[in-house]
Amino acid sequence: MMKATFYLSCFTILLSSFQPTRETPLEPGALLPKSDVSLTDISGKKITLAGAKGNNGLLVIFGSNICPYMQRNEARLQNICQHARKNNIGVVIVNSNEAERGDRESYTAMQQYGARQNFAWYYVVDINAVLANAFDANHIPECFLFDKNSRLAYKGGIDDSPGNPATVKVPLLQNAINELLAGKSVTVNTASSLGCTIKRNL
Structure with a gap:
């Protein structure tokens, strides 16, 4: 019995050593994490989150090529990203699906x-x-909006119906961006982000 307990303890320690390092979940008001980490864009250009930030802030979205929720949100993503950029908010979509x-x-x-x-x-x-670990991001698409001072203003989904655009009642991210641009506090600064799970390597 003691030997079995010993081996079970060793296995548990070994397994835990392969778990991804998670940071403290970002809360509204938190500073933009990992802002100077070098990232490779699909253009081949090296960027940082700090460098991508616009005069009015930065929108970071955890995305994917293959997630069905990403595909259902493609039109909404286009609209919200265009809206952000037109208003001097930088946009970075991040693919953290390392296991794929x-x-x-x-x-x-x-x-x-x-x-x-x-x-x-x-x-x-x-x-x-x-980045996914630093942001404690776990779903696709999951959005993080930072203000001009690199403080988190909103985190969560694009809206309240990620699976079906026809049943959207609250455009959460759109509202957050508009309030941010108006110099107001974001009324709903945290929301759920239903979607595919980010596939990290174990």
Whole structure:
């Protein structure tokens, strides 16, 4: 019995050592994390979140080439990203699906997806899910809006119906951006982000 308990303890310790390092969940008002980490965009350009931020802030969205929720939100993503950029808010979509990197989430596949979607904003590879871990992001698409001072103003979904655009009642991210631009406090600064799970390497 003691030997079995010993081996079970060793296995538990070994397993825990392979779990991704999670940071404290970001709360509204938190500073933009990992702002100076070098990231590779699908254009081949190296960027940082700090460098991508516009005069009025930064929108970071955790995305994917293959997630069904991402696909259901493609039109909404286009609209919200265009709205952000028109108002001097930088946009970065982050692909943290490391466990799928050898296939449909490869850098080449990201380039192809970005081209099909006519991305006019950054779409970057998150090596070892460094950003996902720092943001405590777990779903696709999951959105983080930062103000001009790099403080988190909103985190959550694009709206209240990620699975079906026909039943949207509250455009959460749109509202947050508009309030931010108006110099107001964001009324709903945290919301759920139903979607695919980010596939980290164990």
